[in-house]
Amino acid sequence: MSTEARAIYRVLTKTYPDVKCELDFESPFQLLCATVLSAQCTDKRVNMVTPKLFKKFGTPKKMAGADIAVIEELIHSTGFFRGKARSLKGSAIKIMNEYGGQVPADLDDLVKLPGVGRKTANVVLGHAFDIPGITVDTHFGRLSRRFGWSQSMDPVKVEHEVGKLIPKKEWTNLSQRMIWHGRRICHSRKPACGACPLAKLCPSFGIGEMDKVKAMALLKTDADFR
Ligand code: SF4
Numbered sequence: 001m002s003t004e005a006r007a008i009y010r011v012l013t014k015t016y017p018d019v020k021c022e023l024d025f026e027s028p029f030q031l032l033c034a035t036v037l038s039a040q041c042t043d044k045r046v047n048m049v050t051p052k053l054f055k056k057f058g059t060p061k062k063m064a065g066a067d068i069a070v071i072e073e074l075i076h077s078t079g080f081f082r083g084k085a086r087s088l089k090g091s092a093i094k095i096m097n098e099y100g101g102q103v104p105a106d107l108d109d110l111v112k113l114p115g116v117g118r119k120t121a122n123v124v125l126g127h128a129f130d131i132p133g134i135t136v137d138t139h140f141g142r143l144s145r146r147f148g149w150s151q152s153m154d155p156v157k158v159e160h161e162v163g164k165l166i167p168k169k170e171w172t173n174l175s176q177r178m179i180w181h182g183r184r185i186c187h188s189r190k191p192a193c194g195a196c197p198l199a200k201l202c203p204s205f206g207i208g209e210m211d212k213v214k215a216m217a218l219l220k221t222d223a224d225f226r
Pocket of ligand 1: 185
């Protein structure tokens with residue numbers, strides 16, 4: 001771990017001490033479904049939809065046998081509901097047919113499930129199976145480039161480059177903290193540099209709002225996401 005990366009990660013850890021997945025779930029399968037639903041949707045909205053969905057189809061067996069129109073209706077408000085419904089049912093069928101009804105705890109197997117990319121797979125591995133993984137979403141990629149940890153726009157390359165800087169046992173926590181920092185402070189268009197705890201360490205300090213009062217007004221809080 002480089003000294004600079006270690007210093008930045010230390011501040012992120014202090015800023016976001018409680019690392020937890022913001023999606024509600026009671027099994028690896030439910031987390032898989034919630035993560036698929038969270039594409040282009042807030043965690044808050046997903047958590048409003050999943051209690052009903054999981055009451056009806058909370059296991060691979062039940063989801064595999066579900067009427068696709070009923071799934072679509074239950075998840076409608078999360079957006080892209082047709083594609084998401086196909087992914088949920090298709091994943092459940094594959095899990096039943098090829099993995100004995102258990103969500104596989106392996107990246108290569110997970111990404112073979114319909115609608116499941118590396119990002120979703122790593123969320124499931126990290127939070128349901130305690131297997132560390134780096135989740136490169138839009139926030140993680142942007143922050144990695146701003147921190148000078150990677151220059152790449154390719155999520156797989158970013159994953160490998162950052163993986164060399166941060167110890168493996170921290171990968172899941174790092175992913176969560178990067179996502180939070182991206183959502184709350186280091187926004188895509190107007191990063192709140194003047195109110196950022198990384199101001200002294202970040203090589204990109206100054207690309208966003210520098211005035212402290214104006215920067216404070218840009219900050220987002222937990223309430224914006226729950
Ligand atoms: S100093 Fe600015 S660019 Fe760097 S992490 Fe903070 S908000 Fe982002």
